[in-house]
Amino acid sequence: MELQIEKPDRGVQAYFSKFSRGRDSAKRKFIFASVTPLVLYMAFWTLLPMMWGLALAFFEYSSRRAGGPVLGLGGDNPFIGIRHFQDMLNFDPEAPLNVRQFQISVKTTLLFAFIILPLNLAITLPLAVLIESVHERVKGLFRTIFFLAVLAPSVGVAIMWGYIYHPQRGLLNGIRTLIGGKLVATNWTGDQSLVIWGIPVALIAVIIAYIWMDLGFNLVIFIAALQGIPESIKDAAKIDGANWWNMFWRVTIPLLLPTILLASVLTMISSFQVFDIIQVMTEGGGPNDQTRVLVIDIYNNAFRFQRMGWASAVSVVLFLMVFSISLIQTRLLRTEWEY
Amino acid sequence: MTRAGYNYTASDAIPATFYSLILQNGGQYLADGGFSVNTPEGMKALELMKKFVDEGLVDPVLFNDEENWVGDSFFEETSAVGLVGPWVIPEYAGDFEDVAAVTEYVTLPSLSADPVFVASSGWGLAVSTNSQAQDAAWDFVKFVALNPDNAVQWNIASGTLPALKANATGAAGENLVAEFPYFEPFLKILEYGQNEGKFPDRDLVWYDITYPRIINFLQGNATAEETLETIEREVNESF
Numbered sequence: 001m002e003l004q005i006e007k008p009d010r011g012v013q014a015y016f017s018k019f020s021r022g023r024d025s026a027k028r029k030f031i032f033a034s035v036t037p038l039v040l041y042m043a044f045w046t047l048l049p050m051m052w053g054l055a056l057a058f059f060e061y062s063s064r065r066a067g068g069p070v071l072g073l074g075g076d077n078p079f080i081g082i083r084h085f086q087d088m089l090n091f092d093p094e095a096p097l098n099v100r101q102f103q104i105s106v107k108t109t110l111l112f113a114f115i116i117l118p119l120n121l122a123i124t125l126p127l128a129v130l131i132e133s134v135h136e137r138v139k140g141l142f143r144t145i146f147f148l149a150v151l152a153p154s155v156g157v158a159i160m161w162g163y164i165y166h167p168q169r170g171l172l173n174g175i176r177t178l179i180g181g182k183l184v185a186t187n188w189t190g191d192q193s194l195v196i197w198g199i200p201v202a203l204i205a206v207i208i209a210y211i212w213m214d215l216g217f218n219l220v221i222f223i224a225a226l227q228g229i230p231e232s233i234k235d236a237a238k239i240d241g242a243n244w245w246n247m248f249w250r251v252t253i254p255l256l257l258p259t260i261l262l263a264s265v266l267t268m269i270s271s272f273q274v275f276d277i278i279q280v281m282t283e284g285g286g287p288n289d290q291t292r293v294l295v296i297d298i299y300n301n302a303f304r305f306q307r308m309g310w311a312s313a314v315s316v317v318l319f320l321m322v323f324s325i326s327l328i329q330t331r332l333l334r335t336e337w338e339y
Numbered sequence: 340m341t342r343a344g345y346n347y348t349a350s351d352a353i354p355a356t357f358y359s360l361i362l363q364n365g366g367q368y369l370a371d372g373g374f375s376v377n378t379p380e381g382m383k384a385l386e387l388m389k390k391f392v393d394e395g396l397v398d399p400v401l402f403n404d405e406e407n408w409v410g411d412s413f414f415e416e417t418s419a420v421g422l423v424g425p426w427v428i429p430e431y432a433g434d435f436e437d438v439a440a441v442t443e444y445v446t447l448p449s450l451s452a453d454p455v456f457v458a459s460s461g462w463g464l465a466v467s468t469n470s471q472a473q474d475a476a477w478d479f480v481k482f483v484a485l486n487p488d489n490a491v492q493w494n495i496a497s498g499t500l501p502a503l504k505a506n507a508t509g510a511a512g513e514n515l516v517a518e519f520p521y522f523e524p525f526l527k528i529l530e531y532g533q534n535e536g537k538f539p540d541r542d543l544v545w546y547d548i549t550y551p552r553i554i555n556f557l558q559g560n561a562t563a564e565e566t567l568e569t570i571e572r573e574v575n576e577s578f
Contacts, residue, residue, distance in 0.1 A: 066468045167401045190405040283405045
């Protein structure tokens, strides 16, 4: 008797027929029905604008000009290839204003992000350990207090800190006046001559406000992660003679590496995308562009000056920066083990 | 400094002052050859603006666009005199009724016999070049802006000075002054106003080039020569 070997179903028809057959077909249909609208939503509202932004980066595009028949591209909005990206690498002191402002924005953004990250982690991690060590009844109260700042609208936070830093009526100068006995009117966010260790004080002022607003987020993540560390590991360390510093540095930190990676990546991404707090506190750029970050540069070029092509090119650069740094962080902080 | 004598260091006031002073010194900043401020007239304008700072009328570090902006500062009574358009009075009257009630406008002294000045348009109606009905749109714009009765309704609703010369005089002018007594000094000098000029991007010239360069100079961080040279170069690049 000849052996009949049934060839397996392949192809789209086979997939869909399998989809509606079998034990899990109801589950598959439910998942399909739930996920499809979301995928379509994301494709339309996220992917499509991203592709349009990417396309614009290769055109000298402004919505003020009529352009060609296809989406306004071409004609008075000509295709220029990679010229925007080439211009960005022009470090001549007399390069066009938009190029110099872009270069300043890159520098300020990197400075902002690389100050925020270590400061944020240095504050939130020990704070999380401290909060985790207090009595259960009080733990929740501390968590809530610190997380309230995260819930506050960023514009409100910026206005509040603007009041604290105000030259004449601000709390900070008020305290200094009280202590010193004579009137002090430092313009913390508007005096370009104020610099500490090469960092403009206007930028430091914004960094302080941003960290105040943001630390509750990482704090809650770390507290949750700390609660996930098995007690047996801590007990074993104590039996081996670990003091509080050893426990923190040699047990807690290594076990929290996956969470530190997550918090680092999220903090980096959000600090690269900072906009509202800088726009409100320093009128979008600060004294002599000292707080001009990439998103402010994109906003000004796209919506104030209608230079959509240039703004899109800057957006592509920002995306690549965030992507690269996230990749590097993932490589450096990943662990091969789990517990 | 807790109170400025004359707050003119905001992002609208500085360019308006600078370019008006160039005109009053007998110069022109926009001509067929392009944009030019690195001139004796430009230098005189900057010197006078710096003199105000040196004589203590205002501290540009404490009073600028970022802090103590002229409108806020005037109504919070931290500036005795401010250089800002009349639209601020209806804007702030709700919160600062007492100050608004006693606010007056005065004309600035002029360096020239005629008080020439640079006039910025505050609001405009534009028709897109992409529009399929440009003729109809322009007809509507003319109806709103060139019809004296319609135009004066806009001025009264928004507290803005008339763009139409016809509405600055005669019965229309009297109506406006009756509605806004502080308009009177403006209406007397409107005829001497010169439009700021046709820039490819006026906001860029005003807010991203002229204001930051001059405030930098007034704060003592750049020389007059550097300031004029930079403004001229950056504005010409925008053409």
